[in-house]
Amino acid sequence: xxxxxxxxxxxxxxxxxxxxxxxxxxxxxxxxxxxxxxxxxxxxxxxxxxxxxxxxxxxxxxxxxxxxxxxxxxxxxxxxxxxxxxxxxxxxxxxxxxxxxxxxxxxxxxxxxxxxxxxxxxxxxxxxxxxxxxxxxxxxxxxxxxxxxxxxxxxxxxxxxxxxxxxxxxxxxxxxxxxxxxxxxxxxxxxxxxxxxxxxxxxxxxxxxxxxxxxxxxxxxxxxxxxxxxxxxxxxxxxxxxxxxxxxxxxxxxxxxxxxxxxxxxxxxxxxxxxx
Numbered sequence: 001x002x003x004x005x006x007x008x009x010x011x012x013x014x015x016x017x018x019x020x021x022x023x024x025x026x027x028x029x030x031x032x033x034x035x036x037x038x039x040x041x042x043x044x045x046x047x048x049x050x051x052x053x054x055x056x057x058x059x060x061x062x063x064x065x066x067x068x069x070x071x072x073x074x075x076x077x078x079x080x081x082x083x084x085x086x087x088x089x090x091x092x093x094x095x096x097x098x099x100x101x102x103x104x105x106x107x108x109x110x111x112x113x114x115x116x117x118x119x120x121x122x123x124x125x126x127x128x129x130x131x132x133x134x135x136x137x138x139x140x141x142x143x144x145x146x147x148x149x150x151x152x153x154x155x156x157x158x159x160x161x162x163x164x165x166x167x168x169x170x171x172x173x174x175x176x177x178x179x180x181x182x183x184x185x186x187x188x189x190x191x192x193x194x195x196x197x198x199x200x201x202x203x204x205x206x207x208x209x210x211x212x213x214x215x216x217x218x219x220x221x222x223x224x225x226x227x228x229x230x231x232x233x234x235x236x237x238x239x240x241x242x243x244x245x246x247x248x249x250x251x252x253x254x255x256x257x258x259x260x261x262x263x264x265x266x267x268x269x270x271x272x273x274x275x276x
Contacts, residue, residue: 001218001225003259004067004102005248006039007240008185008233018238030061034264037244039067039102041231046107049073049084052094059100063263067102068095069135069231072125078109080121085128096132102229103133103158103183110169114142123155130156135183137162138171152178160184163206163214165191175217180226184214186243187233203236206243208250215247215254222257 010033016024020032033040042050042058050070059068070092075081095101106125112118125134135158152159159178163186164170173189175182188194188204195201218228230247232240248259 001222001257002227003218003248003251003257004039004227004229005244005259006037006041006069006229006231007235007244008041008231009043009235010040011044012235012238014236015238015241019241027061030058031264032267034062034066035262035266036241038065038260038262039069039229039231041069041071041105043071046071046074046077049075049088050091052091055091055094059095059098062100064098064100065263066100068100069103069105069229070095070101072104072106076125077106082124085125089129089132092132101132103135104129105135105137105160107137108139110139112138113140114145119151122157126155126157133158133181135160137185141169141171144172149176149178158183163187163189163210165189165194167191167194170194175214175221177221177225180224182218182221182225182228183231184228185231185233186214186240199236202234203239204234205239206234206246208246211243211247211250212254215250218251218257219255 011026011029016022020029024032073084073088075084076088092101092104108118122136136152137160149159157178158181159176161176161182161184162171162173163184164173165188166173175184186206188202189210190204193200193203214230218225230244232244234240234243251257251259
């Protein structure tokens with residue numbers, strides 16, 4: 001089982017001085033990120049549907065083997081606009097042509113309950129996009145059903161595991177999968193700030209004990225799992241970076257599972273005038 005590490009997005013001003021060197025500009029962030037991780041989720045595509053040219057410019061700043069997961073725009077995940085499927089597919093096809101598309105992510109809204117309308121829409125998305133490895137993140141507890149993994153498998157959809165607080169309305173935290181790929185998104189366990197505005201929801205730092213829970217689950221699922229993707233969304237103040245690196249260390253300490261390394265070398269350190 002291969003383990004991949006990455007974060008949900010990479011272009012955060014508050015990472016400068018914490019992860020990125022002081023003075024790093026937005027256009028310099030992705031090349032630097034590639035020296036630390038082999039994979040990233042593109043989350044800006046939720047707010048603005050991408051074009052092929054846009055994704056080409058982004059990919060041109062990465063090594064050939066670097067991988068992207070592209071989040072579906074809200075017009076598809078939330079508004080269910082069938083007419084937007086073709087243009088989105090055309091755009092992400094450029095990454096697939098470059099062999100840099102690891103998959104797609106559809107984060108369903110909390111208002112999407114387990115019902116006929118939602119099931120029909122997931123069937124539509126599966127029919128149109130499953131050949132690009134579409135993963136579904138569910139957010140309402142009504143989806144927590146014994147038959148869900150098999151239903152997702154029947155429609156060629158990967159089911160996302162989430163790390164979230166223990167709140168009555170949320171899809172529960174824990175390992176779940178519908179294929180040989182496990183996809184884990186770690187958000188936060190802070191119940192008190194989950195319904196707060198802005199970045200408060202993702203202001204959370206995972207402890208070693210909490211990260212080890214996922215390693216325990218990974219070990220238990222080793223027979224049916226070929227690869228696992230760990231994507232950290234607790235991006236406030238660079239906490240995702242710290243947790244992803246620490247999970248990498250813990251997996252190597254506790255298991256023999258290979259962790260995919262970054263595909264770029266660390267940038268050279270700038271030398272001082274006083275260095276000999």
